[in-house]
Amino acid sequence: METNxxxxxxxxxxxxxxxxxxxAEAATVTLGANEHIAIMGPNGAGKTLLADLLTGKYPLGEGTLVYDFRPSALASAYDNIRTIAFRDTYGSADANYYYQQRWNAHDQDDAPTVRQQLGPVKDEEHRRRLFDLFGLEPLMDKKIILLSSGELRKFQLAKALLTEPRVLVMDNPFIGLDADTRRLLNDLLERIARTGAVQLVLVLSMLDDVPPFITHVVSVAERRVGRKQTRDEYLAAFHQADA
Structure with a gap:
């Protein structure tokens, strides 16, 4: 894709x-058309707030926010950006309800299946590609509450990507995952990044969570936004400071 x-x-x-x-101060950040970004910083630093600003969640009183979602035919952030916050493992569903249901097997009849939660799909070819990529077909009739952590991540990714966003923001994507499931999620995200159709923005706290496909890092500390660096620059500066 030519981005110029x-x-x-x-x-x-x-x-x-x-x-x-x-x-604490005005924020300036750009996301180039071929970049995958990690927003890095300790808990409470303001990372999620920065992500919210980039997605247009809060109207600006000062400054500008400009989007260019080409090659998407749709111009609005609403149509082109999807956000998944993994503090709530079950996404838009009520988390407490599902956590309770998970330990009350006799109530499982009331829980929706993966197929029901994904809903109707407009682009059948896009759906087939996603399901093949994530291996979702065997999960379609499984109750949401019976999914493993890895299966839940697959479900949420597929649900977001079925809408064909240009940008996918993931807040704390690796939270609560064991080592094997983290590797699975990393592999899925890398495949998504390789397609070039979706740009990924990951909100992370741990250096070990920064995947190889991330091209640039924006650090946030004490509610101040640092300059965007390449992944290699950021890692080198971090290790030098650590030493």
Missing amino acids: GQQTICLTAGVPRLPQVRL
């Missing part, structure tokens, strides 16, 4: 209109 310096997302000196969701 295209910026999918360009936030310049952004300050939210609402005081309660502001960072």
